[in-house]
Amino acid sequence: xxxxxxxxxxxxxxxxxxxxxxxxxxxxxxxxxxxxxxxxxxxxxxxxxxxxxxxxxxxxxxxxxxxxxxxxxxxxxxxxxxxxxxxxxxxxxxxxxxxxxxxxxxxxxxxxxxxxxxxxxxxxxxxxxxxxxxxxxxxxxxxxxxxxxxxxxxxxxxxxxxxxxxxxxxxxxxxxxxxxxxxxxxxxxxxxxxxxxxxxxxxxxxxxxxxxxxxxxxxxxxxxxxxxxxxxxxxxxxxxxxxxxxxxxxxxxxxxxxxxxxxxxxxxxxxxxxxxxxxxxxxxxxxxxxxxxxxxxxxxxxxxxxxxxxxxxxxxxxxxxxxxxxxxxxxxxxxxxxxxxxxxxxxxxxxxxxxxxxxxxxxxxxxxx
Amino acid sequence: xxxxxxxxxxxxxxxxxxxxxxxxxxxxxxxxxxxxxxxxxxxxxxxxxxxxxxxxxxxxxxxxxxxxxxxxxxxxxxxxxxxxxxxxxxxxxxxxxxxxxxxxxxxxxxxxxxxxxxxxxxxxxxxxxxxxxxxxxxxxxxxxxxxxxxxxxxxxxxxxxxxxxxxxxxxxxxxxxxxxxxxxxxxxxxxxxxxxxxxxxxxxxxxxxxxxxxxxxxxxxxxxxxxxxxxxxxxxxxxxxxxxxxxxxxxxxxxxxxxx
Ligand SMILES: Nc1ncnc2c1ncn2[C@@H]1O[C@H](COP(=O)(O)OP(=O)(O)OP(=O)(O)O)[C@@H](O)[C@H]1O
Ligand SMILES: [Mg+2]
Numbered sequence: 001x002x003x004x005x006x007x008x009x010x011x012x013x014x015x016x017x018x019x020x021x022x023x024x025x026x027x028x029x030x031x032x033x034x035x036x037x038x039x040x041x042x043x044x045x046x047x048x049x050x051x052x053x054x055x056x057x058x059x060x061x062x063x064x065x066x067x068x069x070x071x072x073x074x075x076x077x078x079x080x081x082x083x084x085x086x087x088x089x090x091x092x093x094x095x096x097x098x099x100x101x102x103x104x105x106x107x108x109x110x111x112x113x114x115x116x117x118x119x120x121x122x123x124x125x126x127x128x129x130x131x132x133x134x135x136x137x138x139x140x141x142x143x144x145x146x147x148x149x150x151x152x153x154x155x156x157x158x159x160x161x162x163x164x165x166x167x168x169x170x171x172x173x174x175x176x177x178x179x180x181x182x183x184x185x186x187x188x189x190x191x192x193x194x195x196x197x198x199x200x201x202x203x204x205x206x207x208x209x210x211x212x213x214x215x216x217x218x219x220x221x222x223x224x225x226x227x228x229x230x231x232x233x234x235x236x237x238x239x240x241x242x243x244x245x246x247x248x249x250x251x252x253x254x255x256x257x258x259x260x261x262x263x264x265x266x267x268x269x270x271x272x273x274x275x276x277x278x279x280x281x282x283x284x285x286x287x288x289x290x291x292x293x294x295x296x297x298x299x300x301x302x303x304x305x306x307x308x309x310x311x312x313x314x315x316x317x318x319x320x321x322x323x324x325x326x327x328x329x330x331x332x333x334x335x336x337x338x339x340x341x342x343x344x345x346x347x348x349x350x351x352x353x354x355x356x357x358x359x360x361x362x363x364x365x366x367x368x369x
Numbered sequence: 370x371x372x373x374x375x376x377x378x379x380x381x382x383x384x385x386x387x388x389x390x391x392x393x394x395x396x397x398x399x400x401x402x403x404x405x406x407x408x409x410x411x412x413x414x415x416x417x418x419x420x421x422x423x424x425x426x427x428x429x430x431x432x433x434x435x436x437x438x439x440x441x442x443x444x445x446x447x448x449x450x451x452x453x454x455x456x457x458x459x460x461x462x463x464x465x466x467x468x469x470x471x472x473x474x475x476x477x478x479x480x481x482x483x484x485x486x487x488x489x490x491x492x493x494x495x496x497x498x499x500x501x502x503x504x505x506x507x508x509x510x511x512x513x514x515x516x517x518x519x520x521x522x523x524x525x526x527x528x529x530x531x532x533x534x535x536x537x538x539x540x541x542x543x544x545x546x547x548x549x550x551x552x553x554x555x556x557x558x559x560x561x562x563x564x565x566x567x568x569x570x571x572x573x574x575x576x577x578x579x580x581x582x583x584x585x586x587x588x589x590x591x592x593x594x595x596x597x598x599x600x601x602x603x604x605x606x607x608x609x610x611x612x613x614x615x616x617x618x619x620x621x622x623x624x625x626x627x628x629x
Contacts, residue, residue: 263437264474264533268488268540269463278487283478 056336067326080327081337087317088337091157097149101160104141108134108167116352131171153231157312159341165235165313166300172239173299174292177246178285181254182276184247195247202244208305210241215309234306242299249291253284286360293353297346304342314338388413388544388575389434394443396429403429404440405599413543416570417577418586421596422622427579430596431546434577435466448543464492467537471549473529475521481508481532482517485539492540500539507535511565527558531565538569545569547578583626587611595619 028038059075064083071077081088090098111134114126142164144150156164183195202210214237215230222228257280265275285292307316318334321327389411396404403426411417419427432438433445436452436459445452447462476484485504489495495503508514511531513524521529530550537545547566551559563585570576570589580586586593586607593610595603595618603610603619614620 258472258474260470260472260474261476264468264470264476267435267437267463267466267468268536269460269492270488271460274491278491279476283476286478 068328068330076333076336077327077330078333078337080321080330080333084321087158087321088314089158090160091312091317092155093151093157093160094149094155097144097151100141100144100148104138105160105163108138135171153229156231158317159314161231161306161311161313162300162303163345165231165238165303165306168235169238169242169299169303170296173242173246173295176239176243177250177295178281180243180247181250184251185254199244199247202241203248207241207302208308210237211305211309213237214240230309231311234309234311238299238303241302242295245295245298246292249288249295250284252291253286253288254280256287257283289353289357289360293349297349300345300349301342304338314341386412388415388448389577390444390446392444394433394440394445396426396433396438396440396442403599404433407443407601409594409601409604411544411575411577414573414575416575416589416591417594418590418592419577419579419594419596420581420583420586420622420626421602425596426599427596428548431468431548431577431579434544434546435463435468437468464540465543466546467540467542467544468546469530469533469537469548469550471552473521473526473533473553475529475533475536477521480518480520481513481524484521484532485536488536488540504535504539507538508532510538510568511535512561525558526554527561530554530558530562534562534565534569544575544577547576547580549579549581551580551582581626583611595622597622 029035055075059072060078061071061075062078062082063070065071065079066083068077068080071079086095086098090101093101108130111126111130114120115123115130117123120126140146140148142151142156143153180195180199183191184199186192186195211234214233218228218233218236261279261283262275265279270278303313304315306313307319312320315338318338319331322330322334387410389409391407391409394404394407395402407430419430421427429438433440434447434452448465450458450462450465452458452462475481476487479487482501482504485507486495486497486500489500489503490497505514505517508517511534513528513531516524516528516532521532524532530553534545534550550566551562554562559582563582566576566578566585567589576589578585578590590607592604593607594601595610595614595616597618603614603616605615610619611623614623
């Protein structure tokens with residue numbers, strides 16, 4: 001028994017070692033061109049990576065400080081972030097009220113996990129609570145009233161604001177996109193023409209223009225006395241802009257379905273809405289998951305433009321921080337930090353969508369064969 | 370010119386017994402005249418086979434019966450309900466008329482059982498358990514109860530078509546339309562589908578079937594309708610149709626199709 005155990009193990013080691021060597025030669029030194037490229041790239045990495053690593057971590061200063069004077073000038077000065085990291089996450093939200101935001105996000109995250117994890121019970125209810133109850137609850141926690149002190153939206157800011165605006169955008173763009181896509185294919189000319197014009201107009205305009213219009217022009221059209229909150233206006237702008245893009249993504253999915261699916265569903269006596277809800281959309285949306293997630297990701301990144309209309313989301317806070325005389329000249333640190341945060345959130349989204357796709361592909365592979 | 374079998378004319382013209390009535394029906398696709406003056410009445414329990422060359426308008430004719438296509442002139446009544454722009458009527462007629470397609474058209478994202486229970490639950494508001502019980506009865510009848518929890522893509526063509534038949538039957542229709550139900554199948558699967566259709570015919574279901582399976586037509590049909598260029602050229606009982614075709618066009622068609 002013991003012989004059998006040790007012998008293959010030793011063999012395996014030697015074998016493994018050789019295999020790695022073989023792999024390296026095969027992949028990096030298989031030809032002269034390949035060898036030259038490998039050496040060149042190796043040299044470039046050798047020249048760039050160690051100093052970058054030095055600057056980012058080894059020589060960097062992480063501890064909070066009064067000003068950049070306290071930082072090692074040869075390394076990154078992360079103190080600009082650690083000294084006021086709360087601002088990066090909460091904006092100017094009053095310090096003693098920040099627990100409300102934490103609580104709201106914890107609730108949202110827990111509900112999302114409950115909804116997405118197959119093994120947990122009663123996932124349907126998690127979805128219902130998430131989409132019907134939690135928006136109101138979170139709004140109450142964020143804004144206040146009914147026993148909680150009111151925190152005006154002007155004080156909201158930082159990453160929290162990107163997440164709120166992005167989240168609201170994501171929740172609304174899909175339904176708006178679906179309705180516009182169905183409308184575009186409608187047999188009633190009034191509806192299809194309206195949808196085509198709406199989609200083409202919104203898509204043909206830069207997002208920043210939509211934001212300016214929603215923040216500057218919308219109030220002009222509203223009757224006197226009615227004031228819509230600036231953040232709300234911006235979120236309407238996001239939803240409309242994202243919705244127009246989403247409509248085209250959804251339309252791609254609708255076009256991929258055969259006419260036979262509609263005919264079979266209508267022949268069974270189902271009406272227009274049921275045909276779309278039960279037969280067409282479940283299939284069409286599944287086909288375009290990559291496109292949908294792509295739209296979500298760009299929408300989330302587009303929330304950085306809110307700074308342009310005076311709403312201080314994460315990038316705005318980072319810019320403001322590095323413009324502070326005490327920290328002047330630390331733009332690099334601010335941008336790197338912001339980029340890293342956005343990168344992590346977007347990476348999570350795209351990984352999750354790949355995971356879903358993979359799962360659906362597996363089951364549809366089984367289905368097709 | 371329509372040649373009628375005198376036996377059929379002798380049938381009592383009992384209106385209550387008529388389930389489908391087409392009078393002077395015309396249809397155009399743009400300039401193209403697809404259906405020309407179609408007059409056809411079908412009694413309850415009758416089994417009709419429609420045949421004719423490709424492009425003669427067979428599919429268009431039966432698709433007009435559940436408003437998958439709209440006719441532009443003439444009257445269609447199904448179970449005495451006029452088929453017109455009235456959405457309520459269309460809805461009622463579609464519940465009474467089941468359809469089976471050449472390409473099966475099962476819903477690939479739903480299991481076989483869900484394919485069957487979808488319409489009873491959402492159109493007839495039948496409770497889920499009851500609809501599932503019924504679905505199993507029909508799966509029994511088409512001889513594939515063991516596939517209930519699979520997805521359509523996991524079944525063979527013949528099995529899929531039998532599921533499609535069961536799906537239509539679950540709405541408890543008064544008429545079943547078949548548009549070349551075996552044309553997309555491999556030869557060895559044609560029989561299993563035809564067997565199910567023969568069983569169905571024995572139950573007294575009114576059936577209208579577009580098919581080139583002349584053996585099936587001979588044994589099952591009460592009447593065979595031959596169409597060419599959008600017209601009904603000849604309609605007769607199978608013995609007369611096959612043995613003493615009246616029009617030249619029918620003879621030519623039969624000559625081509627029976628040679629194989
Ligand atoms: N949506 C459409 N638009 C224009 N022309 C059409 C349309 N559908 C069918 N046609 C034409 O109408 C004619 C009749 O078509 P139909 O499908 O009813 O023929 P068919 O008898 O069922 O033929 P097949 O045996 O090939 O199925 C054909 O010439 C076809 O090209
Ligand atoms: Mg056809």
